[in-house]
Amino acid sequence: MAVLKRQFSGSKNLWLMRLYYFFYYCGMGAISPFINLFYIQRHLSGTEIGVLGTISALVGLLSAPFWGRLNDSIRRPRLLLQITLFVNSLAYYYLSKQSAFLEMAVIIGVNALICSSVNPQSQAQALEAAAGADSYYGSIRLFGSLGWAVMALLSGLIIQKTSLLSGFYLFGFFTILAALVLFIIHPPGQKDPRQLPVEKPARLPMKQVLLEMVKNRELLVFAVALIVMWTASNGTTTFESVYMQQLGASTSLIGWANTVGAGCEIPMMLVADRVLRRKGSTATLLAGFFSYVVAFSIIVIHPSVASFFIYRAINGTSMGLYAVAFTYFIVERTPAQQTGTMLALYSVTIAGMFSILVSPLSGRLFDLIGAYWLYVIALAGYIIAALIIYFGVLRKFEPKNNYLK
Numbered sequence: 001m002a003v004l005k006r007q008f009s010g011s012k013n014l015w016l017m018r019l020y021y022f023f024y025y026c027g028m029g030a031i032s033p034f035i036n037l038f039y040i041q042r043h044l045s046g047t048e049i050g051v052l053g054t055i056s057a058l059v060g061l062l063s064a065p066f067w068g069r070l071n072d073s074i075r076r077p078r079l080l081l082q083i084t085l086f087v088n089s090l091a092y093y094y095l096s097k098q099s100a101f102l103e104m105a106v107i108i109g110v111n112a113l114i115c116s117s118v119n120p121q122s123q124a125q126a127l128e129a130a131a132g133a134d135s136y137y138g139s140i141r142l143f144g145s146l147g148w149a150v151m152a153l154l155s156g157l158i159i160q161k162t163s164l165l166s167g168f169y170l171f172g173f174f175t176i177l178a179a180l181v182l183f184i185i186h187p188p189g190q191k192d193p194r195q196l197p198v199e200k201p202a203r204l205p206m207k208q209v210l211l212e213m214v215k216n217r218e219l220l221v222f223a224v225a226l227i228v229m230w231t232a233s234n235g236t237t238t239f240e241s242v243y244m245q246q247l248g249a250s251t252s253l254i255g256w257a258n259t260v261g262a263g264c265e266i267p268m269m270l271v272a273d274r275v276l277r278r279k280g281s282t283a284t285l286l287a288g289f290f291s292y293v294v295a296f297s298i299i300v301i302h303p304s305v306a307s308f309f310i311y312r313a314i315n316g317t318s319m320g321l322y323a324v325a326f327t328y329f330i331v332e333r334t335p336a337q338q339t340g341t342m343l344a345l346y347s348v349t350i351a352g353m354f355s356i357l358v359s360p361l362s363g364r365l366f367d368l369i370g371a372y373w374l375y376v377i378a379l380a381g382y383i384i385a386a387l388i389i390y391f392g393v394l395r396k397f398e399p400k401n402n403y404l405k
Contacts, residue, residue: 081122089176139273261315281332
């Protein structure tokens, strides 16, 4: 009977975590495709938009490892995640009221200081819920893609009929819903989060975590590949919606394109789980990188609004493979007590370290040569990154991971 109760609790937590991801990505889908249109509407230049990205990356670079370590060591990590989500929703609300670059920069900096590790914190919670229900991360993450698909479309239509401020309000609403869902997720076999054991996991110094990354050849090679990829694609991530608008797309069409991409992610999350079990995380990463190369090639060969829909569909397939493989590649090679810290190190710190320099450069390139050449740069970067993974990570050393058993 006790086993049945634990199984039921684990299954309940799994579905609640899926609901959390759905709401969280509903919020992201409501504003992320349109945020740079908001900056352009407020008369910011490409360089200024890049500087905002640098501020966020710089602050995140400094703060994310701290939050990752705290997430690994505190007794109630979900409470920490809830606080960051509430702060995130408030920050975007106040950002929507600004029109001056300086005020925007301050808000973005404060938000990054507190909320820089929302994604790795969410990943850690998702992995715990998946393990407790004998399931996989992809089965949770696909609900995030579903949320993005739904809200990117609806938000685009709403914004077209109202204003860009609607995206900010929708973001706040769904982010708060996601935070509220976390209140009813309890560890298997426990009725109340206050019944958690009082013992705290050992808190490892950041130096030890960094040494773990440097000593592990595969983690180090992965970091190099990610640096190349993030550096090359920074401009396309920042100015995609702006480029689509320049090509003649309305906000509703931009929303549709994002919906197509997120919709393609959903089945690929499940496919990624199966590929991981059979081929391992390295092969899954390479498949995702190859799909990204094909996607960017579409825009480079024939830039148009129609091409962006094809690009987004292939991009969604790529993301479905990459998002799942990224998480497991790191988790497989990291001691359990370092998981949250290492995820934050890769997804926030390393990305932010190079975004600090690259974001203003991407903005300047956008001002000087336009968005098209940013896609050429991204294509070259993904090809190089894929080659680094292929030649730098030997498949015969692919580790066996308990999450995939």
